[in-house]
Amino acid sequence: MTNAKKPVFIQGNHACVLGALRAGCRFFAGYPITPSSEIAEGLAEVLPKIGGRFIQMEDEIAAMGAIIGASLTGFKVLTATSGPGFSLKQENIGYAIMAEVPCVIVNVQRGGPSTGLPTQSSQSDVLQARWGTHGDHEIIALVPSTIPEIYSMTIRAFNLAERYRTPVILLLDEIIGHMREVLVEPSDNDIQIENRPVPDCDPAAYLPYEQVPSDIPPMAAFGSGYRYHVTGLCHDETGFPTNDPQKIDRCMRRLNRKISRYADDIVDYRIEGNDRPDVLIMAYGSSARSAKQALRMAGDTDPRMALFQPLTIWPFPEKAFQEAASPVRGVVVVEANNGQMKREMERLLDTTVPIRLVSSLNGEPIVPGEILKAAREVM
Amino acid sequence: MFDYSQYLRISKFPHIWCPGCGDGTILKGLLRAIHQLAIQKDDIVLVSGIGCSSRTPGYVDFNTLHTTHGRALAFATGVKHARPDLHVIVVSGDGDGTAIGGNHFIHAARRNIDMTMILFNNFIYGMTGGQVSPTTPMGAYASTAPYGSIEPNFNVSELARAAGASFVARTTAYHTTQMQQLFEKAIQKKGFSMVEVIVQCPTAYGRRNNQRTPVAMLNWMKDHAVPVKAAEKMTPEQLDGKFTTGVLWDIDRPEYTEQYQRLVEKVAGDR
Ligand SMILES: Cc1ncc(C[n+]2csc(CCOP(=O)(O)OP(=O)(O)O)c2C)c(N)n1
Ligand code: SF4
Numbered sequence: 001m002t003n004a005k006k007p008v009f010i011q012g013n014h015a016c017v018l019g020a021l022r023a024g025c026r027f028f029a030g031y032p033i034t035p036s037s038e039i040a041e042g043l044a045e046v047l048p049k050i051g052g053r054f055i056q057m058e059d060e061i062a063a064m065g066a067i068i069g070a071s072l073t074g075f076k077v078l079t080a081t082s083g084p085g086f087s088l089k090q091e092n093i094g095y096a097i098m099a100e101v102p103c104v105i106v107n108v109q110r111g112g113p114s115t116g117l118p119t120q121s122s123q124s125d126v127l128q129a130r131w132g133t134h135g136d137h138e139i140i141a142l143v144p145s146t147i148p149e150i151y152s153m154t155i156r157a158f159n160l161a162e163r164y165r166t167p168v169i170l171l172l173d174e175i176i177g178h179m180r181e182v183l184v185e186p187s188d189n190d191i192q193i194e195n196r197p198v199p200d201c202d203p204a205a206y207l208p209y210e211q212v213p214s215d216i217p218p219m220a221a222f223g224s225g226y227r228y229h230v231t232g233l234c235h236d237e238t239g240f241p242t243n244d245p246q247k248i249d250r251c252m253r254r255l256n257r258k259i260s261r262y263a264d265d266i267v268d269y270r271i272e273g274n275d276r277p278d279v280l281i282m283a284y285g286s287s288a289r290s291a292k293q294a295l296r297m298a299g300d301t302d303p304r305m306a307l308f309q310p311l312t313i314w315p316f317p318e319k320a321f322q323e324a325a326s327p328v329r330g331v332v333v334v335e336a337n338n339g340q341m342k343r344e345m346e347r348l349l350d351t352t353v354p355i356r357l358v359s360s361l362n363g364e365p366i367v368p369g370e371i372l373k374a375a376r377e378v379m
Numbered sequence: 380m381f382d383y384s385q386y387l388r389i390s391k392f393p394h395i396w397c398p399g400c401g402d403g404t405i406l407k408g409l410l411r412a413i414h415q416l417a418i419q420k421d422d423i424v425l426v427s428g429i430g431c432s433s434r435t436p437g438y439v440d441f442n443t444l445h446t447t448h449g450r451a452l453a454f455a456t457g458v459k460h461a462r463p464d465l466h467v468i469v470v471s472g473d474g475d476g477t478a479i480g481g482n483h484f485i486h487a488a489r490r491n492i493d494m495t496m497i498l499f500n501n502f503i504y505g506m507t508g509g510q511v512s513p514t515t516p517m518g519a520y521a522s523t524a525p526y527g528s529i530e531p532n533f534n535v536s537e538l539a540r541a542a543g544a545s546f547v548a549r550t551t552a553y554h555t556t557q558m559q560q561l562f563e564k565a566i567q568k569k570g571f572s573m574v575e576v577i578v579q580c581p582t583a584y585g586r587r588n589n590q591r592t593p594v595a596m597l598n599w600m601k602d603h604a605v606p607v608k609a610a611e612k613m614t615p616e617q618l619d620g621k622f623t624t625g626v627l628w629d630i631d632r633p634e635y636t637e638q639y640q641r642l643v644e645k646v647a648g649d650r
């Protein structure tokens with residue numbers, strides 16, 4: 001994989017497979033579930049050919065555990081699932097946060113709760129991605145909206161996981177997971193691959209959870225000569241469980257801070273449309289596609305519209321959104337759920353700015369005309 | 380005397396176990412077995428779930444992984460699949476390994492992935508204060524079975540054998556020499572090996588079940604254990620209420636990581 005490749009016409013889930021391989025992922029554990037199974041199937045085919053590891057586990061809990069175990073030996077690891085499986089993974093996602101184990105979890109969203117709408121789209125797991133596992137924590141979650149974005153943001157998900165020693169969630173949805181578009185894999189010069197920081201100290205002096213200035217202690221691989229303890233319990237710098245309130249406080253604050261203090265480096269978003277808008281549309285993932293079409297349909301007619309599209313849903317690009325929304329007379333939030341992000345936007349905005357929701361709960365894509373209508377009505 | 384300290388994280392002591400608990404006896408047996416086999420500390424990954432027994436890894440100087448309740452085998456599968464050259468040993472309780480972790484237990488055995496599971500069977504949920512477990516004998520008392528358990532219990536070793544493990548053995552915290560020998564055999568065995576160790580929990584089990592002291596519990600083990608060879612010559616009536624000890628099952632079956640490696644060699648370079 002050196003030079004830019006020929007254009008290929010592929011499915012979103014397949015682009016995720018290619019992105020993962022390009023990022024250096026060599027371990028996948030999963031459990032079949034629509035609409036994500038193509039990711040497991042793609043990697044089942046490729047990984048053995050390149051000496052990587054694939055395994056289909058007995059359930060999603062096991063798959064999440066297996067990737068954490070493999071990551072601890074130094075592998076870049078991936079699992080992919082959808083709603084019901086995402087629920088099952090939550091406890092071990094919290095474990096990866098607590099034990100600071102890099103890993104990437106793809107959730108190709110479908111309708112829920114429960115078995116819901118197995119073959120149709122939804123964006124109703126955005127808050128579960130944020131708060132699905134119990135306890136105080138920070139999380140990184142990315143929301144691509146096109147097939148090339150799925151490819152590049154899969155790579156970015158691995159880079160962020162490695163850089164911050166944390167799980168990263170890639171939120172796709174059935175629409176973009178199964179849609180086909182043209183992808184041109186970039187050349188090596190155009191992508192950056194990051195690897196986790198590893199220790200170079202004397203193993204006897206290694207503190208796996210040290211309070212380092214960056215807040216991200218280097219991570220040794222099991223079997224590399226650094227013997228240490230990993231636990232999901234609150235722990236001290238050695239990794240051993242502790243009940244000392246001071247040590248617990250230091251550990252918990254560092255865990256939260258190591259993401260929050262880098263939020264400006266992590267957040268990513270896009271603004272397009274009129275640069276002096278009356279109405280700001282906030283849309284992400286497949287819904288951003290409908291919003292873009294609404295913008296095209298509106299052309300130069302009133303109201304003047306712009307789109308704010310977060311590419312990281314967590315951390316949310318709060319400052320950029322507040323700036324983009326400050327001069328507008330109304331905001332329209334477009335999402336395939338019952339207003340999960342709208343509530344977040346209400347929290348971020350001045351209460352005098354009216355906010356409208358355009359949503360879809362029935363598995364169907366959002367109709368651009370409805371967005372246009374809401375934009376005209378909101379001010 | 381054997382110098383256990385060469386394998387221990389002495390600074391992490393005192394341990395959390397109650398006086399008279401048998402978990403430390405199993406730890407000692409494991410360390411002696413590892414020493415006998417001369418396995419390097421760097422090459423061992425000791426994995427556990429959650430429970431009193433699952434606190435074992437914290438005290439030893441290996442690569443140690445204390446996971447979520449019931450999931451030790453899932454994490455261990457990831458470790459072993461990634462690094463087949465490492466020795467993966469899993470320690471688990473009867474609740475951890477056969478209730479919440481029951482699914483992983485049968486599937487690790489079915490895959491026959493090369494690791495050794497040591498199942499600390501104390502017939503009870505120790506850490507959470509004595510609730511009924513899948514191995515609590517019918518009629519025995521637990522905090523959530525105050526009138527005696529009405530559920531049949533698992534025979535853990537039979538379960539492992541039926542699910543596909545290539546090596547299954549049973550011993551007790553009383554039979555320390557046998558314990559060490561079985562651990563050695565299990566660790567050396569290619570494939571999924573499981574050693575069930577019957578162990579005393581005086582605090583949460585004995586107290587409720589008329590075995591008032593750790594010594595009484597160890598004596599019970601001594602009196603009820605029957606070596607497999609001796610059991611062959613005994614009638615079902617003579618064996619009633621007893622349990623067999625020693626190697627219960629030992630066969631050769633294709634091992635998972637070797638099968639995977641074969642697959643890699645077969646398809647390598649195909650595009
Ligand atoms: C998901 C989850 N459920 C429940 C618990 C609470 N819990 C901790 S240990 C334990 C049972 C331990 O019993 P066992 O596995 O038999 O080990 P022992 O303590 O007897 O060694 C339970 C239920 C937990 N930690 N996580
Ligand atoms: S509760 Fe039972 S198993 Fe737990 S440490 Fe005490 S004696 Fe051991």
